[in-house]
Structure formats: C-alpha cells, structure tokens
Amino acid sequence: MCELLDNEYGIKSNEKILYKIDDVTIYEKKEYLDGKILKKYPIGEDIFWISLNCTLADIKKFNFLYFNILTNK
Secondary structure, three states: OOEEOOOOOOOOOOOEEEOOHHHEEEEOOEEEEOHHHEEEEEEOOEEEEEEOOOOHHHHHHHHHHHHHHHHOO
16 A cells, blocks of 8 residues: 555545556655646546556456446345
C-alpha cells in the first residue's frame, strides 16, 4: 500500500486508486504515489482515481475483472 505524496486533490479514504507500478516512488524505504498523475472517474457506484499512465485497454481489463468479482460474490 502506498502513501500519497500530498493529498491536495482531496482523495478520500473510500475512493479507490488504480495505478501502475511505474507510478510508485520509493523514498527512505516507503512507497509514495504522486496525486498529480491521477484523474478522478466514476465507475459504477464507486469513485476511482486512475493513473494517467493507464491505457484504455488497462482500464477496460480492470473494469471487466472488478465487476466480475463484484457480481460473483
């Protein structure tokens, strides 16, 4: 789990973040994620902050997996 470098974008604890491993910065043995590379998207009833480095194919694959998990519970 990463920490945000600063939360100037107001990301709430109940909102989810989809990012790529290349987005993570490691400093002093801690992992950080820069909020500047995230954009807010509503998906279904949830709010997601998605990395600008994610492609449409990445997001489509994530949507498929996420909603299949939700519907199979």
